[in-house]
Amino acid sequence: MATSIGSVKGSSQELRSRFGEDARQRRAAANILDPSEVRGDYDAGRMMETTLGGEARPITNEDLAAFRQNARTAGRRFKGGITVRQVVDLSLSKDRKRARTEIPSAVPASSRQVKGGALETRFMTSSSPQSKHARHQVIVEFVDFEGLVANGSLSPRKAARELARGSIRFDCTCEHHRYRRRYIATIGRYNAGRPETGYPKITNPDLSGVACKHVLRVMSEIEGGSAVQMFLARAIEKARGGGTAVQRTSQKSADRQAQKQDSRPMAANAQETGDRDFDRSRRALRKAAKAASATTTQPKRTAKGSRAAAALGGNAGARDKLLAAARDLGISPDQAAKLLAAAAKDQS
Numbered sequence: 001m002a003t004s005i006g007s008v009k010g011s012s013q014e015l016r017s018r019f020g021e022d023a024r025q026r027r028a029a030a031n032i033l034d035p036s037e038v039r040g041d042y043d044a045g046r047m048m049e050t051t052l053g054g055e056a057r058p059i060t061n062e063d064l065a066a067f068r069q070n071a072r073t074a075g076r077r078f079k080g081g082i083t084v085r086q087v088v089d090l091s092l093s094k095d096r097k098r099a100r101t102e103i104p105s106a107v108p109a110s111s112r113q114v115k116g117g118a119l120e121t122r123f124m125t126s127s128s129p130q131s132k133h134a135r136h137q138v139i140v141e142f143v144d145f146e147g148l149v150a151n152g153s154l155s156p157r158k159a160a161r162e163l164a165r166g167s168i169r170f171d172c173t174c175e176h177h178r179y180r181r182r183y184i185a186t187i188g189r190y191n192a193g194r195p196e197t198g199y200p201k202i203t204n205p206d207l208s209g210v211a212c213k214h215v216l217r218v219m220s221e222i223e224g225g226s227a228v229q230m231f232l233a234r235a236i237e238k239a240r241g242g243g244t245a246v247q248r249t250s251q252k253s254a255d256r257q258a259q260k261q262d263s264r265p266m267a268a269n270a271q272e273t274g275d276r277d278f279d280r281s282r283r284a285l286r287k288a289a290k291a292a293s294a295t296t297t298q299p300k301r302t303a304k305g306s307r308a309a310a311a312l313g314g315n316a317g318a319r320d321k322l323l324a325a326a327r328d329l330g331i332s333p334d335q336a337a338k339l340l341a342a343a344a345k346d347q348s
């Protein structure tokens with residue numbers, strides 16, 4: 001499938017107009033369940049409905065209590081921000097599958113530093129065949145940018161890798177994100193665009209998932225694509241050189257990247273594992289956990305693992321990933337640290 005990623009020139013204007021239209025429609029919408037209503041200040045005369053439990057019906061007091069509980073849970077889950085790996089790990093399997101099979105490419109189009117010091121990067125993604133839009137755009141803010149620009153002990157490449165593993169915020173132009181995920185992003189405090197305070201009572205009353213297929217497609221490029229790593233390294237280099245982190249990808253480069261991604265046997269691989277992105281890190285850990293449990297020299301391994309954990313100490317994203325994976329697999333954090341450190345060494 002030879003899809004075009006579209007024109008880079010004009011894409012930022014396109015983004016402004018899409019988000020502008022989104023905000024206009026939001027202001028005009030009458031059927032929004034706002035935070036004070038969720039807290040209990042709800043007038044039953046509003047006759048709003050929810051699909052909580054499966055079918056559309058009028059909202060009750062019990063529903064409001066359930067909404068409050070769901071919002072509390074989501075707020076707690078995302079305390080401290082979110083990382084690229086967490087976006088993938090916490091996403092729904094069906095969304096990851098859509099990302100792999102329906103969105104062939106995701107290319108960084110531009111970057112700039114925003115208020116607060118984060119690096120805002122704009123990605124263009126292809127849209128799915130059934131979409132009314134030719135493409136979508138995903139905004140990712142890399143929160144640790146300023147600190148990594150200042151940290152001269154890391155080369156731009158290494159700093160870029162740290163940047164990609166740290167905290168992010170994001171937003172997408174698609175309806176899925178708008179109606180189902182932006183509210184969760186807002187209470188989780190990882191929304192990069194306008195906040196959404198209206199509870200998704202019809203579209204996502206359970207507050208499930210974190211990311212749409214476009215965002216997930218972008219996450220996989222951030223984690224595994226060398227072009228994105230180079231793009232981030234260049235932003236760091238530019239900012240360190242006393243300039244700004246502003247850059248724009250040329251049309252030629254964008255086309256080349258999209259074509260290269262298109263020709264990857266992505267869907268084929270995905271079918272084989274069922275869920276490639278999600279399985280990748282766990283597969284390696286599972287294998288090593290088995291090998292580790294077959295031997296009995298526990299103390300020495302633990303000491304080594306502690307050193308590996310200490311080496312990862314400066315990277316909150318890696319630490320989170322490690323603890324989550326260890327819990328998941330029933331192995332010790334030390335063992336997981338050792339494995340991740342070895343994997344990181346392989347990559348450098």
Ligand SMILES: [Zn+2]
Pocket residue numbers: 136172173174175176177212213214215
């Ligand atoms: Zn989207």
